[in-house]
Amino acid sequence: MVFVQQVFTRADFILKETLTGLRRGGWMNWAAVSTLVILLFLFGFGTRLSWQLQNAVATLGSQLEVSVYLTPEASGKKLMQKVETLDGVQKVTLQTKKDALSQLQKEMGLKQDLTQTLEGNPLVDSLRVKVATPEQVTTVAEQLKAVPGVAQTRYGGEAANRLIQIDKTVRWIGLGVTGLLGFTAVAVITTTIRLVVLSRRKEIEVMQLVGAAPIWIYMPFLLEGLTLGLVAAMIAWGGLHYTDQFLAQQIQVNVPFMVLEITEEQANLLPWILVGSGVGLGSLGSLLAVSKYLR
């Protein structure tokens, strides 16, 4: 209770000192904030991209369908029965090359008969094989590959594996870049706060001599670092928000089939991660700056 009371009686003092400190920091504040903004922006961007890829992987990986493309000579109808007997196969649907062509024609919006233009149907029969459980997808796909008449198989897991690779790369690069920038940011913040500490060393000395509690002496500096972190997090969040809108628009226009989404929880979590990292790095920087005076 006493502590809470003290916090309130001293709040105006500490806030005033914090503002004075920020003013004394001058352009160094700008250096600190901009370094932090770049760091947090890249960190946020990387995190979001990683989430998007993971979500895509999850979607693809949970697909239970294997597409089987046959050789031009093979007949889907004949193969169907054989495929249906395979372990793990739940259901098989046939798409003949004739159906495939007319669907293609429809998708392309062509009125004329494609068989004439192309001199025959270049497509092949294909089977859509529905697998019972996600774990069986790969085995079924392997078995299908061995069946005579099967040219190739496609299933979501393959694409998922590729995305996992990309995600891994993104994360490693992200870790390296944010690690390096994090170090820089803390160094810049520490220097900034240390300059302010130096400009106030006389007051600090007097405060120590008259018995001010260390926490009251250093609180303004901690708050200062924290403020820098908070400001940087908000700017980075704004930047991320607008680049996200811009990218989503570009994707919609240029590659509409690409689905890169993050869940609502993730979207809500991202600003807190940025604020947390910004405030954390800011406080760490100021702690380092005052650590040698903390005795």
Place this chain on the structure above:
Amino acid sequence: MDVPSSSRNLRSILSSLTEARPGERAFATKEVSSVLMPQGQTLALSETEKVIAYLHKVTKTYDKQGRSLSIDLDIRQGDFLFITGISGAGKSTLLKMLYGEEKPTSGEVVVDGTRLNKLRGHSLSCLRRRIGVVFQDYKLLPRRTVAENVAFALQAQNFPKAEIRRRLLPTLKIVGLEEKAEHFPEQLSGGEQQRVAIARAIVHTPVLLLADEPTGNLDAGNTWSVLEILRQLNDMGVTIVVTTHDETIVQAFAKRVVTFEQNQLVELDVR
């Protein structure tokens, strides 16, 4: 020098400051009926012999050659103790050990019942709230007025605003600066600045006032007025420890004198 004229006047000011509210600290009212001696015995001491701080079997290594000071000293309630010696003899080091700025290499430093040997952080600040320190270079904050400088000590110790107001003016009266409360340090003479520093050091009614070469930067007139204030505070019951290398003021003011002889602290016979 506009030193407060009559001692009686000062006495009334001080007593108004020290009218003990329940549980509140006041000059000369601290009851230390017994002091735990280093040997572990508890000795009852008479009124005049209350030990409020002591350094017991203290050594302090001060250079790489391993040379060290050796100090045994009891500071009693009401002392006006002068520490003398040539510069570099260890006067300031001794004072620093009393307010926890330096730690002894061995031995025991106790002030007002608190052992200082390993005191740091919050406990150290709590101890310093019971001590006042005055320096040769005053250590005033240049951008704050006299009143703000004095109030700063109370603010730093979380005194309520009303209590700060109650203490400010009487304290400035003690050092004769109530007229200059709104002046900035640079508008004052050295002697006046040192009196502001003294006001700041006593405004929270400490049990012990330490002064490190308080007159080192002052001319004779100002030296005299500052020491006169210290003596009047001592008359009120404030225990004061002063370091100086100025023999004339020692002879004029000291009740007790200790000095360093070959790194050993010895007590001199004053009378």
